[in-house]
Amino acid sequence: MEKRQELYAGKAKSVFYTDDPDKMVLVFRDDTSAFDGKKVEQLDRKGMVNNKFNAFIMSKLQEAGIPTHFEALLSDTECLVKRLDMMPVECVVRNIAAGSLCRRLGVEEGLELNPPTFELFLKDDALGDPMINESHVTTFGWAAPEHLQKAKELTYQVNDVLKALFLNGGMLLVDYKLEFGLFNGQVVLGDEFSPDGCRLWDSQTKEKLDKDRFRQGLGSVIESYEEVGRRLGIDFNV
Ligand code: UDP
Numbered sequence: 001m002e003k004r005q006e007l008y009a010g011k012a013k014s015v016f017y018t019d020d021p022d023k024m025v026l027v028f029r030d031d032t033s034a035f036d037g038k039k040v041e042q043l044d045r046k047g048m049v050n051n052k053f054n055a056f057i058m059s060k061l062q063e064a065g066i067p068t069h070f071e072a073l074l075s076d077t078e079c080l081v082k083r084l085d086m087m088p089v090e091c092v093v094r095n096i097a098a099g100s101l102c103r104r105l106g107v108e109e110g111l112e113l114n115p116p117t118f119e120l121f122l123k124d125d126a127l128g129d130p131m132i133n134e135s136h137v138t139t140f141g142w143a144a145p146e147h148l149q150k151a152k153e154l155t156y157q158v159n160d161v162l163k164a165l166f167l168n169g170g171m172l173l174v175d176y177k178l179e180f181g182l183f184n185g186q187v188v189l190g191d192e193f194s195p196d197g198c199r200l201w202d203s204q205t206k207e208k209l210d211k212d213r214f215r216q217g218l219g220s221v222i223e224s225y226e227e228v229g230r231r232l233g234i235d236f237n238v
Contacts, residue, residue, distance in 0.1 A: 001080065011037055012050075012196060022183075024083045025074065028054075032196070034215045036128055041214070047077040049225050049236055050194040055079060056234045057162070057193040064161045066154055068189040069181070084181025084190040087143040090121040090129065091155040094175040095163065098199050098212075101175075104131075110206065116159060118152060123179070150187040151180040158189070166200060169231030171209065174199035195225045 028047035058070035176198035
């Protein structure tokens with residue numbers, strides 16, 4: 001497999017074509033951004049940590065029968081993925097209230113959400129990723145109804161697998177965002193899973209171990225990501 005021209009650079013990852021039209025290379029960079037790219041910093045080792053973290057989580061999801069784009073780890077900061085036709089929507093499941101839910105509905109951070117909530121956001125930086133509903137997705141043709149239903153089902157399935165995985169490591173999976181795409185007509189998870197795109201709290205102390213440390217200027221961002229990995233048994237040195 002040969003890495004070719006860059007297709008685009010996102011806020012934290014770059015995507016490259018390969019000599020196989022069905023495969024792409026993702027490069028995890030050290031760039032860290034928040035607030036729609038208004039706060040940006042380079043955090044040493046972040047690309048490596050998130051790449052290896054993501055590979056570990058993808059293997060757990062695949063073992064549980066959830067189709068993902070992940071193919072192989074290529075280097076410390078690169079992995080090979082299937083090329084999907086992406087749906088421009090973000091699927092968010094919340095087990096505990098935090099972040100925009102608290103701002104929007106005035107509920108207290110830490111409130112247990114039973115059953116967990118499911119939300120959709122349009123992936124559009126210029127509009128600030130507005131919240132949307134299922135009828136918007138159909139009306140504007142962002143995804144076929146059956147594909148959206150499948151993405152929703154898979155997002156909940158991920159919750160069952162990962163809530164248990166993190167709880168085993170003494171952590172609460174507060175919320176997370178996932179994106180999906182189509183590969184040969186099949187709905188496939190086409191996103192990274194790392195502490196950049198989810199919230200994780202220590203189950204006893206409720207200490208934040210995710211990107212909120214960066215958003216809120218709490219410090220020790222990558223050290224916390226590595227601590228999450230260590231609790232899951234990930235060895236970042238191999
Ligand atoms: N999230 C993300 N990318 C986004 C927006 C949200 O990865 O563009 C994740 C975020 O890290 C959190 C979950 O989705 O785990 C819910 O985010 P929320 O709606 O609370 O927004 P925020 O408070 O991060 O603005």
